[in-house]
Amino acid sequence: MTSPVDWRLYLVTDPHLGGGPDAVPRIVHEAVLGGVGVVQVRDKECDDDEFAARAAAVADAARRAGARVGRDVPVFVNDRLDVARELGLHLHVGQRDVPFGRARAALPGHLMLGLSIESDEQLDVALAGPGPAPDVIGVSPVWSTATKTDTAAALGPAGADRIARAAHRRGVPAVGIGGITAANVGLLAGTALDGVCVVSAVMGAPDPRAAAVDLLSRWTRARG
Numbered sequence: 001m002t003s004p005v006d007w008r009l010y011l012v013t014d015p016h017l018g019g020g021p022d023a024v025p026r027i028v029h030e031a032v033l034g035g036v037g038v039v040q041v042r043d044k045e046c047d048d049d050e051f052a053a054r055a056a057a058v059a060d061a062a063r064r065a066g067a068r069v070g071r072d073v074p075v076f077v078n079d080r081l082d083v084a085r086e087l088g089l090h091l092h093v094g095q096r097d098v099p100f101g102r103a104r105a106a107l108p109g110h111l112m113l114g115l116s117i118e119s120d121e122q123l124d125v126a127l128a129g130p131g132p133a134p135d136v137i138g139v140s141p142v143w144s145t146a147t148k149t150d151t152a153a154a155l156g157p158a159g160a161d162r163i164a165r166a167a168h169r170r171g172v173p174a175v176g177i178g179g180i181t182a183a184n185v186g187l188l189a190g191t192a193l194d195g196v197c198v199v200s201a202v203m204g205a206p207d208p209r210a211a212a213v214d215l216l217s218r219w220t221r222a223r224g
Contacts, residue, residue: 005074006037007136007195009216010175012078013058015043017203021054025061027208032065032073034212036202037195038175040092040114042078052083059089076114081106090114092138095122104132116140117174118152123163127170134172138197139163141178142188145199154178161191168192182214189222 011031015021021043028039039062041055059075066073076090077083081098084091084107092114093103100115107113112135117123127133139160141152155163155178164174176188177197185196198215205211 005136005173006071007173007175008219009036009212010038010040010177010195010197011036011202011212012040012042012177012197012199014199014203015045015054017200018205018208021046024054024203025057027203028058029061029065030207030209031202031212032062033069034209035216036073036212037071038074038076040076040078040197041089044079048080048083051077051080052086055080055083055089056087059087074112076112084111090135092116100126100134101131112136114138116177117163117167118155120163120166123166127167127172133170137163137167137172137174139174139176139193142176143179143184145179157187157191160188160193164192164194182211182218185215185218186222189219189224195219 013024018027041058043051055077062073062075074090076092078092079097081091081103090112091103091107093100094116104113114136115126115134117137117139141154142160144154160176167174173194175195175197176193180196180198181201188196202208202211
């Protein structure tokens with residue numbers, strides 16, 4: 001990356017919210033203009049070819065919007081290792097996706113690799129040994145959420161804070177995901193999280209740019 005990553009507001013896309021898959025690039029463009037600093041393309045339903053086309057469109061939208069606001073906006077793809085390699089995009093994997101070590105070995109070194117962490121034990125495993133640590137962890141779920149149902153028990157702010165602090169001891173940034181909205185984002189501002197991931201709070205908003213501005217403003221104000 002040519003500039004530090006702004007993890008404060010991380011958008012995970014959804015192919016159904018906001019008007020369907022064709023609407024996702026427009027929403028991403030507006031969200032980046034509103035302050036989103038990182039984007040992850042998540043779609044568990046389509047095949048790799050369709051996913052690659054959708055991810056490329058999102059990456060282009062993020063690049064164009066990032067150029068307008070004067071910063072790089074990294075784009076991750078969720079789980080699809082081959083697509084990440086093909087498009088030169090960053091990758092995020094969960095505990096039940098392709099194993100982290102295999103993904104790291106297959107992904108070019110200049111591309112970031114994120115990992116979902118649901119417990120202290122999973123973090124211990126991810127940070128053990130001499131191999132590379134994740135470039136970022138997604139602490140999940142902070143609260144229960146309807147947009148992703150195959151998750152562990154909610155950690156709450158205290159659990160998310162504990163895991164983030166442990167990650168920081170290895171120099172790994174941590175972002176919280178799961179049930180985060182404008183109404184509760186301020187409750188996480190006092191934790192060690194470097195930022196928050198949102199899905200429906202932006203993807204389902206009537207005005208994605210305004211929603212992003214509002215979320216980032218609430219996070220920043222609460223952080224002091």
